Structure formats: structure tokens, C-alpha cells
Amino acid sequence: MTGTPTQSGPRTLYDKIFDAHVVDRQPDGTCLLYIDRHLVHEVTSPQAFEGLRMTGRKVRAPEKTIAVPDHNVPTTADRVDGIENPEGRAQVAELDKNAREFGVNYYPMNDIRQGIVHIVGPEQGWTLPGMTVVCGDSHTATHGAFGALAHGIGTSEVEHVLATQTLIQKKSKNMKVEITGRLRPGVTAKDITLAVIGKTGTAGGTGHVIEYCGEAIRELSMEGRMTVCNMAIEGGARAGLIAPDEKTFEYVKGRPHAPKGAAWEAALSWWKTLFSDEGAHWDKVVTIRGEDIEPVVTWGTSPEDVLPIGGTVPAPEDFEGGKVEAARRSLDYMGLTPGMKLTDIKVDAVFIGSCTNGRIEDLRAAAGVLRGKHLAPGVRGMVVPGSGLVRMQAEEEGLDRVFIDAGFDWRLAGCSMCLGMNPDQLAPGERCAATSNRNFEGRMGRGGRTHLMSPVMAAAAGIAGHLVDVREVLAEAPATA
Amino acid sequence: MDKFTTLTGIAAPMPLVNIDTDMIIPKQFLKTIHRSGLGKNLFDEMRYFPDGTENPDFVLNKPAWRDSQIIVAGDNFGCGSSREHAPWALLDYGIRAVISTSFADIFYNNCFKNGILPIVLPAEAVEALMKDAENGANARLTVDLESQTVTGADGTAYHFDIDPHRKHCLLNGLDDIGLTMEKAPAIEAYETRIAQSQPWV
Numbered sequence: 001m002t003g004t005p006t007q008s009g010p011r012t013l014y015d016k017i018f019d020a021h022v023v024d025r026q027p028d029g030t031c032l033l034y035i036d037r038h039l040v041h042e043v044t045s046p047q048a049f050e051g052l053r054m055t056g057r058k059v060r061a062p063e064k065t066i067a068v069p070d071h072n073v074p075t076t077a078d079r080v081d082g083i084e085n086p087e088g089r090a091q092v093a094e095l096d097k098n099a100r101e102f103g104v105n106y107y108p109m110n111d112i113r114q115g116i117v118h119i120v121g122p123e124q125g126w127t128l129p130g131m132t133v134v135c136g137d138s139h140t141a142t143h144g145a146f147g148a149l150a151h152g153i154g155t156s157e158v159e160h161v162l163a164t165q166t167l168i169q170k171k172s173k174n175m176k177v178e179i180t181g182r183l184r185p186g187v188t189a190k191d192i193t194l195a196v197i198g199k200t201g202t203a204g205g206t207g208h209v210i211e212y213c214g215e216a217i218r219e220l221s222m223e224g225r226m227t228v229c230n231m232a233i234e235g236g237a238r239a240g241l242i243a244p245d246e247k248t249f250e251y252v253k254g255r256p257h258a259p260k261g262a263a264w265e266a267a268l269s270w271w272k273t274l275f276s277d278e279g280a281h282w283d284k285v286v287t288i289r290g291e292d293i294e295p296v297v298t299w300g301t302s303p304e305d306v307l308p309i310g311g312t313v314p315a316p317e318d319f320e321g322g323k324v325e326a327a328r329r330s331l332d333y334m335g336l337t338p339g340m341k342l343t344d345i346k347v348d349a350v351f352i353g354s355c356t357n358g359r360i361e362d363l364r365a366a367a368g369v370l371r372g373k374h375l376a377p378g379v380r381g382m383v384v385p386g387s388g389l390v391r392m393q394a395e396e397e398g399l400d401r402v403f404i405d406a407g408f409d410w411r412l413a414g415c416s417m418c419l420g421m422n423p424d425q426l427a428p429g430e431r432c433a434a435t436s437n438r439n440f441e442g443r444m445g446r447g448g449r450t451h452l453m454s455p456v457m458a459a460a461a462g463i464a465g466h467l468v469d470v471r472e473v474l475a476e477a478p479a480t481a
Numbered sequence: 482m483d484k485f486t487t488l489t490g491i492a493a494p495m496p497l498v499n500i501d502t503d504m505i506i507p508k509q510f511l512k513t514i515h516r517s518g519l520g521k522n523l524f525d526e527m528r529y530f531p532d533g534t535e536n537p538d539f540v541l542n543k544p545a546w547r548d549s550q551i552i553v554a555g556d557n558f559g560c561g562s563s564r565e566h567a568p569w570a571l572l573d574y575g576i577r578a579v580i581s582t583s584f585a586d587i588f589y590n591n592c593f594k595n596g597i598l599p600i601v602l603p604a605e606a607v608e609a610l611m612k613d614a615e616n617g618a619n620a621r622l623t624v625d626l627e628s629q630t631v632t633g634a635d636g637t638a639y640h641f642d643i644d645p646h647r648k649h650c651l652l653n654g655l656d657d658i659g660l661t662m663e664k665a666p667a668i669e670a671y672e673t674r675i676a677q678s679q680p681w682v
């Protein structure tokens with residue numbers, strides 16, 4: 001047994017966090033890793049709690065376990081009366097029961113602090129630099145924005161963490177994604193993360209933990225960094241992280257569960273050591289010039305199907321191998337013809353929200369484009385704040401009025417349309433400009449067609465009634481985005 | 482968890498790349514609070530028409546592959562969400578092994594927790610086995626975990642790599658939690674140390 005690193009010499013940020021959490025290391029490299037924060041939602045946890053019950057086990061560290069319902073919750077005001085769908089209602093009731101029975105931290109559906117688990121964790125100060133964070137949800141990568149090692153796990157592992165507060169892990173490889181220089185106006189964190197996936201593919205990060213770095217990353221707000229890390233999984237990487245800096249510390253300070261007083265000072269001195277050493281080994285390096293990134297959208301049914309908004313729909317023959325058939329299937333599902341301009345794709349719906357883009361900065365950005373404008377005729381729009389507190393903040397800033405005046409529905413917090421496990425769904429054939437993270441077939445509702453993009457691009461598409469370069473919309477009238 | 486030792490069975494060819502977990506088990510079936518019963522909805526939106534009738538063109542609906550126990554798949558199988566409902570659905574249908582050139586990390590990991598063997602082989606081997614799979618019951622594949630081989634219809638054996646710890650657990654049907662519980666003293670020692678050095682955790 002050892003808690004000390006086996007690796008000497010320069011280390012990456014990932015190496016440092018991993019080493020600091022090793023409880024046990026076997027000769028073959030299999031490690032038992034301590035988990036600092038375990039986030040739990042209603043969809044991937046019932047079978048895990050049931051497993052504990054069947055074996056007479058308890059939750060080892062309920063004080064490090066945080067539960068919140070998000071996937072199934074309706075986002076309409078009438079949810080205070082309960083969830084209509086019987087299965088969704090049962091699943092949320094099960095989380096209620098489990099959270100209370102096992103004594104974990106809990107934000108029930110109608111608590112103002114409820115929201116998408118990956119927004120609630122940082123907001124409440126549960127997520128801190130240098131921590132290991134897991135959740136039965138692949139978008140746990142979001143928390144990497146704080147310089148935490150955060151990734152999704154399956155339900156068997158949820159049960160394992162509940163029972164032992166550890167996870168059996170082998171070290172992943174190190175991948176560096178550097179975004180140099182500065183972003184151009186109208187280009188956002190979402191464009192960065194999509195551009196990276198467009199370049200590396202959905203399996204480009206498989207087996208790796210990504211560290212995002214470079215000037216363009218440093219310049220991002222914490223909200224923007226969360227957007228970038230959130231989609232590491234769409235690039236195949238279990239985790240993406242960013243070294244903490246003054247912005248990180250500033251964001252964390254004063255949050256309900258952040259350390260205070262002497263503990264804050266002690267924490268800060270450790271957090272400041274959390275960066276990749278000069279000369280650390282990288283198994284893979286990808287570099288993109290920030291200036292080269294354009295506002296992008298997806299055209300197909302894989303997050304790697306990314307193109308700058310000025311592009312045209314590709315043909316299956318533009319690809320190689322298995323991707324030819326996949327592209328053909330995508331085009332058929334999406335109802336698109338090769339060669340058509342992306343800006344000629346009409347949209348029926350706009351969705352602003354999700355753990356990717358449901359934070360206050362995202363709502364401010366979208367509202368900046370929408371102020372004084374209206375959705376095009378026939379386009380429906382939905383804004384779903386990532387948490388009750390984001391919603392409250394937005395209302396204090398009057399953003400709700402901007403959205404409502406522009407013709408949007410202003411909703412309560414939840415995962416909403418992003419995965420259509422609740423009443424918010426696309427109809428078959430309905431086409432949506434979405435700020436979420438997956439454009440898979442059926443993801444937002446059977447037959448629904450999803451184009452992924454940034455909040456400003458989604459807002460602009462809503463106004464124009466078709467996919468459009470947000471910079472053109474902004475040029476029409478000086479705006480504040 | 483059921484042991485996995487050897488398996489001889491029909492393999493379904495699914496050459497599509499990037500088969501994601503939303504395809505394997507769509508979100509509407511994640512509302513269950515049980516692990517079993519998901520097999521009927523495996524690949525639901527590819528397997529059934531919106532009215533609930535079977536799509537005769539989908540491989541598992543064709544007579545030759547209805548009893549498949551193996552899937553030979555295109556690259557990056559299981560990408561997307563962490564839902565363990567994906568391996569639960571495969572297992573409930575009767576699939577015990579998936580062969581591809583690559584798997585998404587979380588899905589790959591989840592398979593081992595459920596007695597399913599995900600097998601990574603080079604593209605040429607997957608291509609050859611895909612051809613076998615296209616012959617349905619006339620070309621059964623044999624998977625032997627102990628010797629780490631997949632044997633095609635013509636007797637060609639393909640060796641695959643697997644993590645020794647995972648192999649051991651799968652061969653013996655071992656429960657990870659039980660194993661880790663035996664290390665409780667080490668976990669306690671870690672917690673005691675961290676409570677001193679990082680009291681905010």
C-alpha cells in the first residue's frame with residue numbers, strides 16, 4: 001500500500017491529482033482511488049442503492065455524497081404538484097427515499113438550489129480544485145474546469161463508490177489540448193470544444209485524460225471552462241481538466257461548501273501547486289490557434305460532425321471507411337442534402353440550457369443577441385436555466401423578460417430537452433438549434449433533429465429562422481453579447 | 482455476476498461506426514429502477530418502427546440472428562453516456578461478447594461489471610469476423626477468455642489483449658465491491674491522513 005507517487009520527475013496535473021488519491025496500488029498498476037465527491041442523480045442510482053440494501057451495506061461517506069434529481073424533472077411551474085409521468089415520478093421518489101434513508105446531502109426537486117447536478121456541484125462549492133469527483137453521468141467531466149479529476153461512471157461503480165468511497169482505476173494517458181491566442185468576436189467556449197471534437201473525432205480522446213491549456217483557455221471565465229470540459233466525453237476522453245488559477249479561486253471563494261478561514265489558506269497553498277510541470281510527458285498533443293476557430297454547428301448525428309457556419313453539408317463520399325455509411329445514415333436522419341449551405345437549414349425550435357450551456361453567462365450571452373428581437377415566425381424557443389439559483393440570478397438581471405419578449409418559454413431548472421427523459425422533447429422531424437451536447441439520433445425525442453452550437457448561435461438561429469452566423473446578426477444592430 | 486469462460490454462438494454484424502448508448506438503449510427506457518427486463522428494448526429505435534412493429538431490415542430481427550450472443554461492431558462502439566442500462570440491455574437480450582476495433586471507455590468498463598466481454602481486435606480481424614457474422618448460424622464464433630482468443634468459422638484464431646485483473650474477475654464472476662471491502666484498513670488510513678492534511682475535503 002502506498003499513498004506516495006510512484007512516478008518521479010515532472011508530472012502533469014492529472015498525474016498529480018491521481019497520485020494524491022491512491023489508496024492502494026497493485027503491481028499490475030491497478031489502483032484503488034479515493035473519491036472526494038460523489039454526485040448522484042435519479043436515473044443511474046436506484047439500482048446502486050438497491051444493491052447496498054440487498055447486501056446490508058451503507059454509504060461509507062454520506063457527507064461527501066450529493067444527490068439531486070435532474071433528468072426526469074419537468075421544467076414547468078406545475079411541477080410543485082408532482083411529476084405526471086408515473087415512471088419518472090417513481091424514479092424521483094426513489095431518490096428521495098434513498099437520499100433520506102442513507103443520509104446523503106440532498107437538494108429535492110422543489111428546492112431553490114435544485115438543478116442539473118453538474119451545475120449544482122460547482123455552484124454550492126462541492127467541487128474544488130485537486131479533488132476526485134465522480135457521478136453516474138458522462139458529463140461529470142464538467143467539474144474538470146476547477147482542476148479536479150472528474151468523470152462519469154456506471155451504476156455498478158456508483159454502488160462501489162457508495163460502499164467504499166473508492167474506485168478501481170488504472171492510469172489513463174495524458175493528452176494536451178492547447179488553444180493558443182485569442183478568440184475572435186462571436187466565438188465562444190462552445191465553439192472551442194466543438195472545434196476540438198471536429199478535429200480529433202469522438203474517439204480521439206479515448207483512453208486519455210485531456211488537459212486544456214493555452215491563452216484562449218486562460219481567458220475563459222469559469223462558466224466557459226465548464227462548457228469546454230463538459231464535452232471532453234464527446235471527444236472520447238473520460239475527463240477533461242484545466243489547471244486552477246486566480247479565476248478558479250475567486251469563483252470558489254465564499255461558496256456554501258468551500259473551505260473558510262485557515263482551511264481556505266491551507267487549501268489555496270495546495271491548489272497553487274496544481275499545474276503540469278515543465279517537461280511533463282504527454283502521450284498526445286493537439287494545438288489549435290484560437291484565431292482559426294469560427295462559430296461552428298453540427299450537421300450530423302455525431303458530435304464530431306462539426307463545421308464552421310460558412311460551410312456546406314458534406315457528402316458521404318467525402319469520408320472514408322465506416323464513416324461513409326454513418327454519414328449517409330446521418331444525412332438521411334437529419335433530412336439534409338449534400339452541398340446545401342448550412343445557413344440554408346431552417347430550424348423549428350431553439351433550446352438554450354443543459355449542463356453544457358445552462359449557466360448564467362450562457363443566458364446573458366443569448367439574451368444579448370435576443371434583446372429587442374423576436375423568434376422568427378413558426379419557431380418555438382425554450383430557455384431552461386441550469387439551476388434554481390441561475391434562474392433567480394437571471395430574473396434579477398431581467399434576462400427572463402428579454403427571453404419572454406423574444407417569444408421564448410422561460411422554464412424551471414432541469415436537464416430538459418437535452419435528453420428528452422422528461423416532457424420537454426422534439427417531435428419527429430422537428431429541427432432544433434440546441435446548446436446541449438449530443439446530437440445522437442432520438443436524443444431529444446424520437447425523430448428529432450439536433451444541431452449543436454453555442455448560446456449566441458442558437459439565439460441567432462431563432463431570430464433568423466435558420467442556421468446563421470451570429471456575427472451577421474450582431475452586425476445588424478450593436479448588441480451586448 | 483455470471484462468470485465468463487468460453488462462448489460459442491451466433492454473431493450479429495453491426496458495421497456502423499459510433500454506435501452510441503442512445504442507440505443501444507434509448508432514454509425512455511432509463512426510467513426503470515431495476516437492472517433486468519431491458520432486452521426487449523435493446524436497439525429499440527433501430528429495431529422497431531414507431532408503431533411498435535419490428536423493422537425486418539434490422540439485423541436482430543432477421544431469423545439468422547435472432548439468437549445472437551455476440552455482436553461484431555464498427556469502431557467506437559458504446560460512445561456517449563455512462564448509462565449501465567446499455568450493458569444491462571445487451572445482457573438481458575443474451576449478448577455476452579462484443580467485438581470491435583475500439584470501445585468508449587465508460588461502456589467498456591461497464592461491460593466487465595456485468596459479465597459481458599468487450600473484445601478489441603485490429604481492423605483486419607474485425608473485418609474477417611464481420612464476414613463470418615454475416616453468415617449467421619452457419620458461421621458461429623468461439624470466444625475463449627482463458628486463452629484470450631476469438632476463433633472464426635474457418636478456424637482462424639485471433640488473440641486479444643485484456644487487463645489481467647479484469648480477466649480474473651470475469652473468469653471467476655467476482656464482485657469488485659467485496660474485493661475492495663477487504664481493503665477497508667487502507668481506506669481508513671487514507672481518510673485519517675487526509676482529515677489531517679486536507680480537512681476541507
